Amino acid sequence: MTNNSKSIVPVASATSPYVSSRRNAPNRQAIALISDHGDPAAEIGKEEAGGQNVYVRKVGEALAKLGWQVDMFTRKSRPDDAKIVQHSPHCRTIRLTAGPEEFIPRDQLFDYMPEFVESFQKFQSKEGTNYPLIHTNYWMSAWVGLRLREASNIQLVHTYHSLGAVKYQAVPHKPAIADTRLAVEQQILEQANCVVATSPQEEEMLRTLVSQQGCIEVIPCGTDISTFHTIPKAEARAKLGLKQNEAIILYVGRFDPRKGIETLVRACAELKDHTNLRLVIVGGSEPGSVDGEERERIERIVAELGLTEQTLFAGRVGHDLLPLYYTAADVSVIPSHYEPFGLVAIEAMACGTPVVASDVGGLKFSVVPEETGLLVPPQDVDGFAQAIDRILSDEIWARKLRKQASLRVQQNFSWSGVAVHLSNLYRHLLAQSISSELLWNEPLPRRAEVASTYVASSKAVSA
Ligand code: UDP
Numbered sequence: 418m419t420n421n422s423k424s425i426v427p428v429a430s431a432t433s434p435y436v437s438s439r440r441n442a443p444n445r446q447a448i449a450l451i452s453d454h455g456d457p458a459a460e461i462g463k464e465e466a467g468g469q470n471v472y473v474r475k476v477g478e479a480l481a482k483l484g485w486q487v488d489m490f491t492r493k494s495r496p497d498d499a500k501i502v503q504h505s506p507h508c509r510t511i512r513l514t515a516g517p518e519e520f521i522p523r524d525q526l527f528d529y530m531p532e533f534v535e536s537f538q539k540f541q542s543k544e545g546t547n548y549p550l551i552h553t554n555y556w557m558s559a560w561v562g563l564r565l566r567e568a569s570n571i572q573l574v575h576t577y578h579s580l581g582a583v584k585y586q587a588v589p590h591k592p593a594i595a596d597t598r599l600a601v602e603q604q605i606l607e608q609a610n611c612v613v614a615t616s617p618q619e620e621e622m623l624r625t626l627v628s629q630q631g632c633i634e635v636i637p638c639g640t641d642i643s644t645f646h647t648i649p650k651a652e653a654r655a656k657l658g659l660k661q662n663e664a665i666i667l668y669v670g671r672f673d674p675r676k677g678i679e680t681l682v683r684a685c686a687e688l689k690d691h692t693n694l695r696l697v698i699v700g701g702s703e704p705g706s707v708d709g710e711e712r713e714r715i716e717r718i719v720a721e722l723g724l725t726e727q728t729l730f731a732g733r734v735g736h737d738l739l740p741l742y743y744t745a746a747d748v749s750v751i752p753s754h755y756e757p758f759g760l761v762a763i764e765a766m767a768c769g770t771p772v773v774a775s776d777v778g779g780l781k782f783s784v785v786p787e788e789t790g791l792l793v794p795p796q797d798v799d800g801f802a803q804a805i806d807r808i809l810s811d812e813i814w815a816r817k818l819r820k821q822a823s824l825r826v827q828q829n830f831s832w833s834g835v836a837v838h839l840s841n842l843y844r845h846l847l848a849q850s851i852s853s854e855l856l857w858n859e860p861l862p863r864r865a866e867v868a869s870t871y872v873a874s875s876k877a878v879s880a
Contacts, residue, residue: 451551458504488546574842640760659745668699678715770819
């Protein structure tokens, strides 16, 4: 399975009519996932597309397999993109109009959220659907969800993906949007029916930095273990045209200063004893785009440190080829300043690659030090160099780490497992909302009707 747009079949264009989810799947309960800027159908690894896009897409597809009709809403950011993209029979991405159809950086998107709410409501009435449960992703979607809940009785679930309270600790000047973001992040924790934290560390962070009130359930992220699995290292290197005798250090992810690529590059410069070192940097888009600035900065540091010959900038790679990169590597490095979860860690481990990661957030949860890799304080260049060196210098131990890493992912992090947890949570919330509706609001004849609707849909869900 690839996650680039080639694998997607568009079923409707801006002008063609499409079939309503209700009419299409009368026995399925329709739910909405909202991801304002993280288009689930986008090319991953480009500009701001990253873990959130993967999460929403994979969770959506897995929930559809469990019996839900899953509609994933995002902002239409390119005129050529289809308005609706069908990923599987009961899972689709719907791109709503909210501002100009062009890439807008996250920090400038909030002004378009009222239009997003309007477009969502128009879509609902056109389809004749009223989503009883909405799962929002990122703080701007949370704002959208809270507005939608003012207009109708919905169950609201939220996943943060990134936390302003953490992000702003590390920046010298907060952007103009900071206060709004912090207020919405607090509001959603206190008012959502449930917030999903992707690691116990994120839960702790939410309680310490955001609010003591509100319901939190820890449901980790997953990975696709049929895509990310072990293959022989020699085979992977041969397929990618990488040399068999090199010590390969891999970075996969977006070009963003907070990802700490600079720390990794500087650490590689300290590994002079390894004469056959190769640093492979995967991710990003072409020069000239928004993330191009960070890429150019990293390229300059690579040149200053005399590492140009040893460094390969592989560009964006889809999930079809990424397993080859992970498997080809001796060590996968995640030097982020902060990471609420960090999908790259479990993808690498699923491919049997030891991970050296910053000792922060969800990485503390997924990486088991000394068993599946090593954890190092963020931005500690010497620490990263020493940890990478330990793995490169001890082949027998590295082999043990490889085995334990892939086992840990198989046993703990699969999208289907994540979807089962989320599905149970949704059903619990919907059942709760029905019983409170039955208890307090509805006249008797209506109660039976409402109850039978949910019995029908929960049967479909458990089918
Ligand atoms: N990714 C990709 N191709 C690339 C670079 C990244 O498919 O060239 C994917 C990567 O496999 C992972 C996601 O982007 O699934 C990054 O998620 P993560 O949680 O590690 O970081 P985020 O982008 O959310 O900060």
